[in-house]
Amino acid sequence: MPQTGALDQTSPSDQTNSVDQTNTLGPNDHIQSLTPLRGIAALWVVVYHFSFQYLPNIRPEALTEAIGKGYLAVDLFFMLSGFVITHVYHRSFTADPPGRYRDFVKARIARLYPLHLAVLGLFVATTLGARAMDYALTGHFEMIPVDGARSISALVANLFMLQGLKASELSWNYPAWSISLEFIAYLIFPMLLPRIWAAPRGAKLALAGLLYAALAWFAWDTGDDFNQWNGPQTLLRCLPEFLLGSLLYAAFRHGGAGRLLGGDAAGLFLLGLTLVCLHLGAPDLVTVTLFAGLILALVANRGLVARALNIRPLDWLGRVSYALYLIHGFVQYAATRIITDLTGAGREALSPGWSLVTFAIMTAVSLALAHPAHHRIEITGRRGLRRLLGIDRQPAAA
Template identity: 30%
Template structure:
């Protein structure tokens, strides 16, 4: 495999920042941004790419992959902030809500902590909507359980990059096909949208980009780089339109549209790590977006809980309806990151064999 090294890329943090902005603004009722749910898919593509890149680099450096170290790193990155948010939600519910509502909140927190929340949401049995956004964490964690183990088996078995790419393409197309079939047969958008099996194509697409760049299959001519850049820039332009007009249960999305969007997002990631043109690079390296990207995990975790807490406790200030929720969210997320998450992240170094943009 070619010696591609990811390292730290500001532009990927900036893309994370864009993703979390899409999600958060779509959850403020007073703002007309219904298509922001695709920010979750951007996170999926990024996660698939970053995790797979780290695994390939570890294999190249050590001739093996330590699954124990991998899962220790994931736990240190994901669990502290998640436990913090779930604890606050349980405390607020216990203080300001009825005993029955507080019990449902604790039940929801347990489902989230077990990383199976998406299946309860898919079958309309998740008790509390204030934590339902954690469905995406469950999908990612289930991917983290399966994919590193499968990749390690393929690498130890001496599979060629072409055969591994075929596995990823099959997973991506299989997920999209199952989504379409279930949509046509059940019309249950919750089952189709929140199921791990029907929402994994973005993760596979990101992993495929990592495989391509680590195998040296990057755009090698100016013509191919130009095509890739046009696709990436058009995708970012379309996101602006989609942001105000999209709807998660649109039939065209269920019947292939999500796959197209995920492939477009994968093209953006590939462009950013190979040969980005100035407009895309400057956008994704803008300091505010890079900063948001660094704290994006906390922003995503906290946003629904902060918005709900402001409502249930009756806190109000003057000004636009969105001013207090967004201001409080940024303050809480930044405090959590700098005061709690980042100090604990230093422990990850004990389990790191390679370093890259933190997934």
């Protein structure tokens, strides 16, 4: 499981206008509340990985099931990504689908690759450094294996964004599996978007029903366990949710959804219901269904809910969310080595108190690293790669 994620979205620095009339939205216009929402989801993943998965003696499930359901943040990311990519590209792809495809792929590479490659490089450099240190101490140098996780073949798969198809054997930075699946969705999406956007309302509703049926089948096939991150079946999780996100944007642009769900009462009700379902450990399919309504309610709201959600700390968290999502896997990798060296035992031997201290330190370090990674690698790398690929004139979100 992650992430980002599916965390690829226009940042506020790239969105210069804030508009309330959905029919006047342009590709660079800011859609309120999406940035904080993805920031909350990214932090949810981090808390899930560091506590529920990584430090077993914390046992958050004794208080709430919500933390243990953190893998569902990835499903939220997939929907958000389909929503945002449709917002940015629906006009250009509808006008000229073949002519835009190559620029679209270049833009996706510029958006995802700089930080992905930087974190991947951290893993490789740290692995080689640790083995060089072992060689200095023991005289034995362990080569990087050809196959398996953190191997030569996994490195090649990561360079081509294919690791998500079999993440257990191809991952260096394990949260990046979802970024790989998103990239696959990006390759398919431009061929579908013009047809989805031009379809009449009835056809859109029928397509939404088919996509939801595919998710329902996925839930049945997995025993309602959406925490599927390994193997081609993960595409059955990613693609329907990504396309449902596109249809959610079409509903948002139509305006009816905003009028129905844009009030504070609807937003608070859906948010409260989602939190209750997470707390009680409701079926994954139910929670993912609520995500769809929650996205529409939050982006359409212009009242109390929007003001509470768009406070500066959450806005910042959303802007660094992609960096946070990718870097926290490296923090966990480094923590494992440090804990082993300091204690001579694994993380399982940490007491509940020391587990909480370790969790707090890992989370703080991840947040601290996310800020410079976002500004110095993600943004700088994206701009440089866009210039190199000749797409400077395309929308900044691309």
